[in-house]
Amino acid sequence: MDRPSTSDPATSPSPGTSLGTIAVVGLGTMGTGIAEVLARAGREVIGIDISEAAALQAVAALEASTARAVQRERITEQERRNALARFRTFSDLQAAADADLVIEVVPEHYDTKHEVFSALDGIVRPDTILATGTNALSVTRLAADSARPERVLGLHFFNPAPAMKLVEIVSSVLTAPTAVAAVTSLAQELGKEPVAVGDRPGFVADGLLFGYLNQAAAMYEAKYATREDIDAAMRLGCGLPMGPLALLDLVGIDTARRVLEAMYAASGDRLHAPAPILKQLSEAGLTGRKSGRGFYTYEAPGSAGVVSDAETPAGAGSAAASARSVRSVGVAGSGTMASGIAEVFAKAGYDVVLAARSQDKADTAKARIAKSLARSVDKGRLTAEARDETLARISPAGSLDAFADVDLAVEAVAEDLEVKQQLFTTLDKVCKPGAVLATTTSSLPVIACARATSRPQDVIGMHFFNPAPAMKLVEVVRTVLTADDVHATVREVCTKVRKHPVDCGDRAGFIVNALLFPYLNNAVKMVEEHYATLDDIDAAMKLGGGYPMGPFELLDVVGLDVSLAIEQVLHREFRDPGLAPAPLLEHLVAAGCLGRKTGRGFREYARR
Template identity: 45%
Template sequence: MTGGSFSRVGVVGLGTMGAGIAEVLARGGLAVVGIEVNREALERGRGNLESSTGRAVKRGRLSEEARREILGRIALSTDFADLGDCDLVIEAVPERLDLKRTVFTELDRVCRDDAVLATNTSSLSVTDIAVTTGRPTKIVGVHFFNPAPVMKLVEVIGTVLTEPEAVARVAGLVEGLGKTPVTIGDRAGFVANRLLFGYLNQAATMLETGHATRDDIDAAMKAGAGLPMGPFTLMDLIGLDTCLEVLDAIYAESRDRRHAASPLLRELVTAGLLGRKTGRGFYAYDKSGNAEEETAEAAAPTVGVVGVGPLADAVAALCDRAGARVGDSAADLAGCDLIVEAAEDPEAARALLSAAVRAAKPGTVIAVTSVDGSAIRQAMATGRPSDVVGLHLPDPAGALAELSATVATAPDVADRAAGLLARLGLTVVRCRDRAGFIVDALRLPYLNDAAAMLGAGYADADSIDAAMTLGCGYPTGPIADLDRIGPDRAVTVLRALHAETRDPALAPAPLLVEHATAGKPLR
């Protein structure tokens, strides 16, 4: 590992993030000067460094000798003048513009004229910080992700004033430290947070408007979108105050409604319910835990599958795995507990559904599937809308079933439908009859934001995908996800979401529409 053109690097602020950055630099063989505001803060910083490297030794990721070498490379001080010999100084103080500007005024005074100064920020304008100095051409943004020693992604931000050479040198340093640099322009939220927080905020709005419950939204995004944790668990982990700060910063710059913080989020922050760190946020955190409910084993239901194509085949395969009897003839349908309409073509679906409803016995649950997610039109056309629910399998080979009840669905029918689907081995989540159900209503606007970012030339496909996989722990990046789902399907769902909400942010990005029309992947 190497520091490239930098050999001595200063770090101002030794909280969790600053100490992590200092450790990363020292692990890379660089001499580091760590600065704190007073002796007490400096000792806390020393403690952060010792406990982080100590954990690495315990886990067998670092030898005791290597740990001593790393700590030996970090000189700690409360005197800014000690940064005079540094080639690069990284500021890592709390995310407040006034505080960062004060630090940079001091750095500008004590650092060499040729030194590059970097701000570690997740959402603030690097340009706003740069213009307070006499060297705006040498100011760069670096966004390390927490915990810095572990996370591979670093966003490197150049402003319209920054010399390209300064950005290239910092990106080279990041790469030499074994990290993946993503070089981008100075936009609030950069890549990872701009994409992540629009999605998190939309989940809070979805909960607030009663579309689905907290637990169902979290379960849907884990089981249906393959995410390591649901949006509410993640927001509680990040800290709701931090979420609100990032959203406010992005909204102030973009005026994009997806980043206008949900009133529910703001209310929780005002009440001091900030997530795990305060013991309560979207969830309450205590030692008692939740008792798991015991579920009684029940025989697999008899299921009628109406339609032909990949979805019908997937439903039939699901029934086979669960040991459920599958019927598709009119005689079979008469004895079914559940009939699933799984036709690819909407016209064919209507005709097949009419025939199925005539054959079905009273009390049979009828599940309709549609890409745009609205079940009410199909329900009314059956003549027995009280028996109809909407059904969506985000990944037909997966284990999640999204179930929507319309205003016409009888109260007990949704419960029976959920029970029948659970007996097929599916995790069932419920929501209202709206476009996209839960998974697509949250996932596709996020993917659309990524397509818009790509179309604007703000970042390339590899950088966008790296930001979300390495920075946010997503299993795949958004551009790869769009190509897997298919731009045409993404455009269909986004148009349905836009028609329903008239939110301009949900209109499909022009680049996405172009690729869907051409039948070409984005990459």
Template identity: 65%
Template sequence: MARDITTVGVVGLGTMGAGIAEVLARGGVRVIGVEIDDAAAERGLARMRHSTARAVERGKLTADDERALYERVSVGSDLGAVADADLVLEAVPEQLDLKQELFAQLDKVCRPDTILATNTSSLSVTELSVATGRSARVVGLHFFNPAPVMPLVEVVRTVVTEPEVLDDVVALAEKLGKEPVVAGDRAGFIANGLLFAYLNHAAAMFEEKYATRGDIDAAMRFGCGLPMGPLAVLDLVGIDTAYNILQQMYRQSRDRLHAPAPILKQMATAGLLGRKSGRGFYRYEEPGSSQVVPDADVTAPVPGTARRVETVGVVGSGTMATGIVEVFAKAGYTVTFVARSDAKVGAVTGGLTRSFDRQVQRGRLSEADRDAALGRVTGTTNLEDLATVDLVVEAVVEELSVKRALFENFDEICKPGAVLATTTSSLPVIECAMATGRPEDVVGMHFFNPAPVMKLVEVVRTVTTSDDVVATVHEVCRRTKKHAVDCGDRAGFIVNALLFPYLNDAVKMLQANYASADEIDTAIKTGAGFPMGPFELLDVVGLDVSLAIQQVLFAEFREPGWAPATLLEHLVTAGYLGRKTGRGFRDYAKK
């Protein structure tokens, strides 16, 4: 049975330490805060008072509870004050020698049964533990910032941590109302181990000028439903902090994907630290502000003159094609869609009608608007019926030979000046363009599923795409109320190139028995604020689809760290493809 930890020492009362002390005191634990001097200790206490006062103002804490909380808190500069604590947690700066020296001192000061814990986000807990004579009683207790708000706590074990110590610390985290996940002592633990490789990749993508800062962030927000884009997250975390975490991760893992993007070091050296300095990837109204000041990256106009588009052709009859037809019809375009058979034409029409009827029933669409939208849609089995459309969008199977043959037909059938678009999510757009005699008119227009709901469209220009065509697609996106982002023609574009290596890393983490799928999903949802954990998302997307995309990324970039995880390959071979087959990383047939 876990020991009831009633007294905790917190050494270091900066932003993180003060937040942890507040969490402990709110949870009924007696807290002994220690700082380098009395003035620093009082500043730490002031941080706590500022935080709890805001909680009282917002009705999340009563005035009586606030008073009782501070009866459990004492602060000072005497390290000996923690001598009788059940657990002492350090939250001093992320410097290995500083933390090791502190642990050596605590080892001498504290009772033999006292647990020593570190809030490090990147350093090796094992390296800290060996500074003591009680390595088996040293553990990582990694809170996330802001500690009073973020529910996740990573409990980090070393190879010698006693099981009862883990039990005691997990019980404490639960007592505080947190969601503990147990992880081994490796670079970044769970959340940072997955998150910072993704953030690093985004920084490198920006550094390469593959896409603008705003487009990278908008792509991940609108394409994946994330609360913040990766570059905005880096500004929030702090460029210097992110650089140091990646440095530590690389030092431990020797994984090239953890080596900080050069731009991070340059920005940190130049003092462009993000929100805290008033400028990072974005410029802010003042240091510490979250208000972004618009600049040329946000306000720059799209070059080129948009062509007139009133009629649209869509080729395909699957879920994506049907959704795209709906998007165009609702926006007022006259739409002709082409399917392979009369039965498929009927299926698309039936799907559209059901979708519009549901929207009418939910009050999102009037009957008159439904009838008008359906009246603008015509189905056919004949590609020749696309001869007069201003824009044609193909949404057929992801096979290059099929798409190339289709674009050859477009070249012969469509009128001069028509924009020819592909919705491919992974194939080279240039291959479709060069199947025509007018490659300047070909562009990628990557919708996300479900197309009527998802706001993002990736506008993919090849080396031959004209400015006018890009401008035309932007205007179409504006009219259809989609958010367009620009990117070049390379595997994965923005979203898949950032998303799938992160998902692949999660599979490798599971494959190595580092943590369970549930623990990894919990860490990412509660620690990083993602709407779904990686394994939930993989099962929804489909493991076969995910593997195919990862294979395309690996084939194009030849990045060893992007080689598809063996476990993912084996699950696909076994037919465990996710929700659509009833089993993937989880067994849905049992639910």
């Protein structure tokens, strides 16, 4: 199985370079990816796997990926040949004898990893660094059971290793600083972003990510929303590259369950207790893409192609109820969200009445829309003619009396239940029979708004996301009293305004906020516990999780007061101790540090 090396002196490390020869034990998907990163960066790579098939597959994968890199002009053909020559495969751990660093990426079972480390103790040099690729097991325990615990650490790459920039470097209380420094330098030389963390299950990125994934699995298990709606909500509402259930299938449901078990054992937090459905799917062998079926069904084991199954929603036009006719829309409010929603409807061809508490406020809101449309014209997204037609469809009004003839009334006023209830009482009086009444609340009970009217069957939640003209998601929130034709009407309207509707029931947070804010709260707890810094946590989630913003960037943008209010609502609704707002967040809000809008939140911002 040995493939002799003919390394290129022009790109190989000089004799004085530390960690020039690196062994990778375990040539699965992750091990192969790490080997590729190392070989392309000029390291001599010793790939070790007891399976000859796995080793051959790793060589083939490296050949294919480097060929694609040449085709895309990212490397030259000579660089490709040099990288391939630096990668040799073996079936025996003895091949690691001359390695400066050994990276273990065998299956996530302690006994298996311990066996590898024990064998390496008798093979490698005394100064060789031993790294485990675990993301859930105890690095400290592996180190303590090693002959030289000071040389053992965690080196957690993210999949796919060649593309993902984050590497978590995990120290135990036994790890020598020199070992950490050497591996940190290596990560930087590989073009990665190293984040130093302590030894606890999940570390930073997975510690935050897997709690969120677990909550999504529990939400699906409770039949609160379909798998498609949960995934679409998080992609479109938060800008994530994948929905949580699709991501669980990619990671492996059995892997996620093991990580969560380890996290729960360490934290005792119910949010980390694996949702029962994860156990059920794992024990049934439905572990995700690798088995061909998990939350979704795939074309074949290992395939990314999703195929229809018994849970796939029926096509358009299958709704049991007919939608009501909507030609005109009333939008109540004068803030950013109200203006954005009015713009959305007007651009889609609806006549819009934009009502505020005074005519001046309504006129100011329309002027805000005019500026937004002008920017779209300047960027070539809209013609001047379309801008003028859109503005002509918007009629500003200083009273809700102007809603007398609208077919759909949408309120976008302050997130205060008493204010909204008063507004719905007024809508009940001024709107014609059969008009649909919608609230854009993100956290308050829709049923409380409905009960403020004499026609609760006509009331529904229609939660747009900010900025409304740009964000594609609308959460359609039914109460137990919402009529079927009202629900059908709002879904049809969402489609006409080019938004993606997702259905959910009337409970705190709906889909997006119920999954997003516990994750944000847990990030704050990490800082409280001095486990990681703001910058490291933000970097970990952007580079390791593909999030468009880190949790602290997002908290400061949303507003710490708004975030705290949502977390308090979630805590009151679900009564779970793990949802209690982090004290640090409460203290910052009490101090008036509310984020970008005040110039200071978790970070400080320049005053405008």
